[in-house]
Structure formats: structure tokens, C-alpha cells
Amino acid sequence: MSTKSELQALLRFLSQDAKVPLPTAMGKVKELQKANLTGADSLAKSDLPTVQAIFIDEKLAKQVLNAAKRVTKKRTSGEVKPESPAKRKKVSSMKDMLSPSAIEDSLVLPETNVDEEELRSTTIHTNRAPLVLAFAVTLLKYTMPSQPLSSRLSLAQAVVSMNSRTKAVSLGIEKGNSAEDDGWGQGQPKIRVMGRDIRVMKRWGYEWKGKPEEDRVKQEDSQPGDSQDTLKQEDESRDEPALWGLDLEALRSSNGPLVSGAQGANVSGLPIYNAQSARAYLLKSFASPTPSTEKISLKKKSTAAMKSEEERNLALLLHALDLLYASWAHILGREELDRRAWAWYVAVRPEVEHGVAGWGGKGEVKLAQILDLRRNG
Incomplete structure (x- = not known):
């Protein structure tokens, strides 16, 4: 089409x-x-x-x-x-x-308000890439609160793709220069997400009127002596246009040139990380561990039941991440919060085999470990 x-x-x-x-x-x-x-x-x-x-x-x-x-x-x-x-x-x-509002509504991620006890008792089965995506898309609510969800999903997917390529090169799965190394995307602005420099495209004409997420970083119990370098004060991007994460490999494959415009729903052909694809990846990537007693059972869960379970697990994971970032947001500046996010991810990511054998491997993530990374007090 x-x-x-x-x-x-x-x-x-x-x-x-x-x-x-x-x-x-x-x-x-x-x-x-x-x-x-x-x-x-x-x-x-x-x-x-x-x-x-x-x-x-x-x-x-x-x-x-x-x-x-x-x-x-x-x-x-x-x-x-x-x-x-x-x-x-x-x-x-x-x-x-x-319209932009309809687009943003179509991308809403599952939510939950379960208590901490239930979060702590939850373990999910996943691989590392979608976990990075969940960490990044939640982080951007606090570091770039003026960006619509479509942009946050696109930028977060850019982080995942860049991280995956770096890992593939280190394992010898991929060889040669990246599109970035070959000069593709030069002149396009950059932003940093989880320590990665992401080339972006400004979405001129995309007039998203949703409520910014910056209210989430307000803390009623802020102390007079808290750092003046808070996210709310530091956020200088609220008047910036919405952004797409640029897929430089796709740009190189198409041999350019890069043409921008009023990018709303009609993004066919643009070398960007697609928000709908990122959302779909999140929705299907967080299963529940299968108890050993069930592994020998011939009865399988229905597709609908598995889908419902995965979406609920995603909601629980995003809620735990939200609590983690919210506990630090009124203390740390935007750059420091971004820097720590990668270390937090590394602390809880699933254990997989070393080397090529572990590529795409899955393991368990305990949400209690994410909650334990919160700031005390």
C-alpha cells in the first residue's frame, strides 16, 4: 500500500x-x-x-x-x-x-495499579531486547516528557536496534561498518537515550495535543534542599516538535535521500523506527515462566489466554519501572537519570549463555529486583 x-x-x-x-x-x-x-x-x-x-x-x-x-x-x-x-x-x-490524537490513542500500552506485594511476587520470562525496550520507553516519560507516545516508542526501538547491532558485531554475527559509520544521517540532530546517541527526524506539522507526562515527575514531598537540577526545571525540550528515531540502516538500504515533512499517520517509506511495531513487540514478549509440573502436560494454553497473560505481564513490568523512575526523578537531572537507566537494566536483565549461544536467549526477570533499585526515602 x-x-x-x-x-x-x-x-x-x-x-x-x-x-x-x-x-x-x-x-x-x-x-x-x-x-x-x-x-x-x-x-x-x-x-x-x-x-x-x-x-x-x-x-x-x-x-x-x-x-x-x-x-x-x-x-x-x-x-x-x-x-x-x-x-x-x-x-x-x-x-x-x-488525526494525531487517534494515532496516540491507538498506541496506549496496558496499565495496572496492583499493589507492591503482587509486583514483588511476579516473575516474567523474556529475552533482553524487549526488556531494553520497556526500560527505554518508560525512561523517556521522565527525560523527554513533552514527546508523544508514538515518538517515545520510536526512540526506544532505536535504542534496541542499535544495541542489538553492537552485540551482533561483537559476536561476529554482523560485519562491516554501520550506516552511522559510513556517514548516513549526518546533519540530523541527535539525542541520547540510555547512553546511546540516536539520530532523529523532526516531525514538523504533527500537532499532538495530549497532556505532557511531565506532571508525573512532580513530587509532593520534595524537600527545600533537593537538587535544583530537577527534570522539571531542566526540561528544555517541551517546545520541540515530536521526533522519530531514524533507522539509518534502512536509509542506507534505500540509498536515500532523507525527506521529511508533516509525518503523522502516513509514514510509509520513511526510514524510521515504527511505533506500532515497537508496541506490538512489547505486547507479545513477556510470558510467565512455565512451572516444571506443567511442562509435561499435553494441554496448551489458548492463543487468547497467552495473549492476555503477556499483556498483563507487560502492564506489571511497566508499573514496576514507573515506580523505579518516579523514585529518582525529582532528585536526578535528566542526563544522570538516563545514565543510570542502563546500569539498572543490566542489574535485572535475564541471564543467558555467553557468546553466540546466548543470542536471543530467554530467562527470568523478577520484578522485585526492579523495585529494590528504587531510591529509599
């Missing part, structure tokens, strides 16, 4: 004809594009296993497939009724559905 009108048509079909919630529909566009399922016609010619591989839930997949067949049948039989004024109004509202 290469045009905005085609993207709108696909979203219109999913949200209006197939009755898929808009946030879910927007989150599936990229996967549908990769599978060449870019409209009702192509979906109608597909099959249930293919559609279910994207929408996961069998009931929702059937809903989409049946809607595609129904719409296609009406079109070919000439049964399409004249469009009513109400229908035209709905169609014209697609612009609002693709």
Missing part, C-alpha cells in the same frame, strides 16, 4: 465493514501490507489461517474474512446501494480517525 487513500480505504473497511476497533485496525495495517492483504478484495481471496495469523483471535479473523467476502460479493453483483449523507459523513471523518 503506497497511497494515503488506499490506507484510508483499508482502515475504513476494517473499522466500518468488519467492525474491528480502530486501535486494533491501525495496529494490523503493517502486517496486512506485508501479506499483500491491502483491501477487501485481497482479503476475500485469502483463507482463515492466513487472516488469523495476523489478527490472532479466531473470532475476529472470521469476522474480517466474512466482511471482506460480503463487501466483495455486493460489489460484483451490483447490489451496492447509493451512499447516504450519513455514510458520506462517516467517510469524511476518516481524516479525524487518522
Whole structure:
């Protein structure tokens, strides 16, 4: 899918004809594009296993497939009724559905307010990359509070990708200069996230009006003698435009040039780290450890049950990280909080085998260890 009108048509079909919630529909566009399922016609010619591989839930997949067949049948039989004024109004509202506020709403991450006791009793099973992503996206709520969630996800994914490439080079999995080393991205501004210098693209024209996260760093119990170099006072970026994390490897592969503009929903072709992809990665990456007594059981959890469990674990992890950063935010300056974040991640990351054998390996992360890193008092 290469045009905005085609993207709108696909979203219109999913949200209006197939009755898929808009946030879910927007989150599936990229996967549908990769599978060449870019409209009702192509979906109608597909099959249930293919559609279910994207929408996961069998009931929702059937809903989409049946809607595609129904719409296609009406079109070919000439049964399409004249469009009513109400229908035209709905169609014209697609612009609002693709507005910055709608985009940000579609990216909301799961939340929870469980007590500390439950957090301390929680252990998750994951590998290191998504844990870095969770650490980074939560950190950015405090170091760059004026950035919308779409930007924070993009910037956090940039950290993960750069870290993974560095590790791959050290293990001999990848060789040669990086795109950064070869000069790609020169002239683009940089920001630092978890000790990594990230090349960014300014999203001119993206007028996100959401409430900044900076209120989260306010502490009612601040002492008169606390450091004057607090995040709230230090934040000089609140008037900056929203940012994308630049994917320099993708830029090199496309052979440039880099063209920027009013980047909102239509980001197809831009060499950036995609916020929807980062969110999807988080949602599917935090399972619960399987007790040894269950490993020999022939009964497996349903896909829906596993998905629900992973999303709940993500909510618990993000809540623990939020408590960690909040405990330090009114004491440490932005640069110092960023510097310490990497050390905190290293302290709790899952243990894996050394060398190539441990690449992508999974292990346990105890949320109690994250809570123990909080500032006392």
C-alpha cells in the first residue's frame, strides 16, 4: 500500500465493514501490507489461517474474512446501494480517525495499579531486547516528557536496534561498518537515550495535543534542599516538535535521500523506527515462566489466554519501572537519570549463555529486583 487513500480505504473497511476497533485496525495495517492483504478484495481471496495469523483471535479473523467476502460479493453483483449523507459523513471523518490524537490513542500500552506485594511476587520470562525496550520507553516519560507516545516508542526501538547491532558485531554475527559509520544521517540532530546517541527526524506539522507526562515527575514531598537540577526545571525540550528515531540502516538500504515533512499517520517509506511495531513487540514478549509440573502436560494454553497473560505481564513490568523512575526523578537531572537507566537494566536483565549461544536467549526477570533499585526515602 503506497497511497494515503488506499490506507484510508483499508482502515475504513476494517473499522466500518468488519467492525474491528480502530486501535486494533491501525495496529494490523503493517502486517496486512506485508501479506499483500491491502483491501477487501485481497482479503476475500485469502483463507482463515492466513487472516488469523495476523489478527490472532479466531473470532475476529472470521469476522474480517466474512466482511471482506460480503463487501466483495455486493460489489460484483451490483447490489451496492447509493451512499447516504450519513455514510458520506462517516467517510469524511476518516481524516479525524487518522488525526494525531487517534494515532496516540491507538498506541496506549496496558496499565495496572496492583499493589507492591503482587509486583514483588511476579516473575516474567523474556529475552533482553524487549526488556531494553520497556526500560527505554518508560525512561523517556521522565527525560523527554513533552514527546508523544508514538515518538517515545520510536526512540526506544532505536535504542534496541542499535544495541542489538553492537552485540551482533561483537559476536561476529554482523560485519562491516554501520550506516552511522559510513556517514548516513549526518546533519540530523541527535539525542541520547540510555547512553546511546540516536539520530532523529523532526516531525514538523504533527500537532499532538495530549497532556505532557511531565506532571508525573512532580513530587509532593520534595524537600527545600533537593537538587535544583530537577527534570522539571531542566526540561528544555517541551517546545520541540515530536521526533522519530531514524533507522539509518534502512536509509542506507534505500540509498536515500532523507525527506521529511508533516509525518503523522502516513509514514510509509520513511526510514524510521515504527511505533506500532515497537508496541506490538512489547505486547507479545513477556510470558510467565512455565512451572516444571506443567511442562509435561499435553494441554496448551489458548492463543487468547497467552495473549492476555503477556499483556498483563507487560502492564506489571511497566508499573514496576514507573515506580523505579518516579523514585529518582525529582532528585536526578535528566542526563544522570538516563545514565543510570542502563546500569539498572543490566542489574535485572535475564541471564543467558555467553557468546553466540546466548543470542536471543530467554530467562527470568523478577520484578522485585526492579523495585529494590528504587531510591529509599
